[in-house]
Amino acid sequence: MSKPHTTRVYKSNNGYEGILYGKSSFSVFDSDGNEILHTGARSFNTYSELVDTIERMPEILDLLNGKFDEIYESAEDEGDEI
Numbered sequence: 001m002s003k004p005h006t007t008r009v010y011k012s013n014n015g016y017e018g019i020l021y022g023k024s025s026f027s028v029f030d031s032d033g034n035e036i037l038h039t040g041a042r043s044f045n046t047y048s049e050l051v052d053t054i055e056r057m058p059e060i061l062d063l064l065n066g067k068f069d070e071i072y073e074s075a076e077d078e079g080d081e082i
Helices: 047-055 057-077
Strands: 008-011 017-021 026-031 035-039
Touching: 008 047, 017 047, 017 057
Parallel strands: none
Antiparallel strands: 008 017, 017 026, 026 035
């Protein structure tokens, strides 16, 4: 018999809230309650990993935004439309 999956929630002072639920789902919400990230294949399962991820969310999003900017700039330089 398998164990039931526990929902774990962490809300940070940085305005982000993370929720682990089900077997492998993970959602992040911003301070307005909008879901800004969802995955059905997370690579962590502990509360401490959830806390660490949510505390680093501003840094993570800055990295993602920087990569998107690089992709767009590269495509514009090559004359591609996005």
